Amino acid sequence: MLLALVIVPLVLGAVAFATPSPKLRPWLVPLGAVAHAALTLYFLMQPAAAALGGWLVLDPLGKVVLGFVSLLFLICAFYVPGYLALRPGRKTSIFCAALLAFLGTMSLMILSHHLGLMWVAIESATLSSAPLLYFNRNQRSLEATWKYLLIGSVGIALALFGSFFLAYSALKGGMGSSLLFEDLVHDAPHLSIPWLHVAFVILLVGYGTKMGLAPMHTWKPDAYGEAPGLVGALLAGGLTNCAFLAILRFVQICGAAGEGAFARHLLVVMGLVSMAVAGIFMAGQRDYKRMLAYSSVEHMGILVFGIGIGGLGTFGALLHLVNNGLGKGLLFLSAGNIHRAFGSKRTEDVTGALRLAPASAALFLAGFFAITGSPPFGPFMSEFTILNAAVTGGRFATAALFLLMLAIVFIGMGATVLRVVQGEPSDIAKARGYKERFLTVGPAVVFLVLVVLMGVYIPSPVSGLLHKAAASLELQ
C-alpha cells in the first residue's frame, strides 16, 4: 500500500507526458498532488506502516517529512497551471511529467529504510528535477543545470561511498554487512567505531552537498537563480529536506552506537559555517533569486545546528523544517511573480514592485520577515526554540554566534528585499503590462496563512507528529 505514494505520481507523470492537450496537461499536476496528499493523510493517521519486507517504512521522522513535502507540493501544484499560462510557447509535457516524477521519487526516498534504495531514490529525484531547472532553455539555465547535475551526482556518489563504509563497519563488527536501517540501528553498539566515524563524515559531505550546506553549496545559487520560482520552492522545501532526513537517519545510527556526541559536534560546526557563508554572500546581493538560495543555505545550516544542539533543539529543528519550507514556498512563488512582472531578477532593473505587482510584492516582504525570524511567523518560534536549547544547555558562545549570524543575515537580506519592493518601477517594466492573477497569487497567500498559523498556534496533530519524531531521534 505504501508503494502507492510512489506509483500514483509516477503513473500520472507518464499520463501527463502522453496527454496531447496542452490545456488539460497542467491540471494533471494538481490532480496528482491531491491524490498524493489524500494518500499521505491516510497513512499519517495510521500507525507506522511497512511494505516490501521492511524496505519501505513510514516511521515518525518519515511522517513529518512526507506530510510536509506532500503539502508543499499540493500548494505549488495549483500554481503550475497559472504559471504555465504566463509562459506560452514552452514545452510543458516534459515539465509536468518531471514535476510528478519528482514527487514520486522524493516519496520513495522518504519511505526507504534501505540505504542503497534510499540512494537510488535520491539520485532519481535529482535526475527528474534536472529538466525542471532547464525549463527556460537558455545559456544561463544550461550552465545551472550542468552544475546542479554534476555536483549533485558527485555528492550523492559520495553518499553511496559513505553508506558502504557504514556497511563495512557492520561487517568489521562481525554482523555481516547489511544496509537495512533497522539492522544498523539494532547492531549499532557493535559497529566498528573508526569505520563509523569515516562513514559519518563522508555521508555528511555527500548528503550535505544535496542539502546545500556550505561549503558544498555552490550549485545552489545557480540552480535556484535560474529555475522557475515554483521549482525553487520545491527544491528548497522538498529535496533539501529529503537529504536532511537522510542525515537524520545517520545521526540516529551514530546515537545508537554511542557516538552521538561526535555526530552532533560536526553538525554544530557545519551549521554555523553554513550560516556564516550565507551571511557573507547575501550582503550586497543584486539578484533576489540568488539571495533566496543563500537564505536556503542559511536555513539548512539552522536545521543541522538544531540537531547538533540536541534536546529541545531537536524538536526546534524539526519544527523549523516545516516553517522554513513554508516560508521558502511563500518567498519563491512571490519572487517568481515579481520576476514575471519585471522580466528581470536583478535589483538594478527591479524597483517599486509594490506598485507594479502589489500583492506579490507584499507577500515577498511578508516572506522576508517570516524567514528572518520575526514574530508572529513560524520561523521565529522554531529559531527561538533552538536558541533556547543552546542557552539552557550552557553553550553561551555557540548561542551568541547563532544569534549574530541571524542578525547579519537579516540586515543583508533586508537591504536587497527593500530595494526590490520600494521605489518607482522603470518605464520598461510598466510597459510589460503584468497583471496579478488569482492562480499565481493564491498559492502564495496559502503559504502566508500557514506560516502565520505555525507561529501563533501549532495544530495539535502536527505538534503530536513533531514530538514523536523528535523523541525517536532523542531516544536512540
Add this chain to the structure above:
Amino acid sequence: MTPSLDPLLVLVLLLNLFLLGTTRLRAVIGSSALQGVVLGVLAFVVHGHAAIEAFLVAAGAVIVKGFIIPRLLYKAMRDAAIHREVEPFIGFIPSLLLGAVGAGLSVLFAQTLPLVPEHKATLLLPTSFATVLTGFIILTTRRKAITQVVGYLVLENGIFVMGLALLQAMPLLVEAGVLLDLFVGILVMGIIINHISREFSSMDTARLSSLKE
C-alpha cells in the same frame, strides 16, 4: 578470496594512471570502458560461488559500464567534434604524479582502518580509495564536459570496487537500480553536453562562467 584478484586490481590502478596521463578523449573514454569491464570480471571472481545473482551484477556492470555508456560518450564526442582535452587546470604530468601519490596514500589509509581478516592481504580497499581519488582529480582539473563525466564514472567505479567487499549488503535489485541511475544520469549529462556544445560552440566548461558572484 581467490588469489587472482590482485592482478585485476593492479590493472584498475594502472588504468587510473593512464586516464590521468592521456590527452585523447577517445583513449580516455576507452580506458574508462575497459575499467568497467575489469570491474565486471572482478565482481564475478569475488562472488563466483554466489551463483546467478553475482553473475547478473557482473554482466550488468560489463554491459552498462563497458559498452552502453562509452557508446553514449563517443556519440557526444563525435557530435561536438572534439578529440582532445586541452590545457587542464593542472597539467597532465602533475596530475599523474598526484594520482600516483594518491594511490600510495590510499594503501596507507586502508592500513590505518581495522579491516576484516580476509581483506587484509588484498588491494581491494586501497584500489577503491585510489580510484575514487582519481575520479576527483579528473573532475576538478579537466575542462571538457565529457572528461568531467568520465571523472564521475571513475569515481563511481571506485565505489563499485568498495561494493565488491559488501555484495551481501547490496541486493540485486539495488545494484540494478544503481546501474540504471548511472545510465540515466550519463544519458541526461550527454543531452546537456550536446546543448552546451550547440549553445556555446564549445564543450569547454570554463565558458560556463556567467553565473557567479
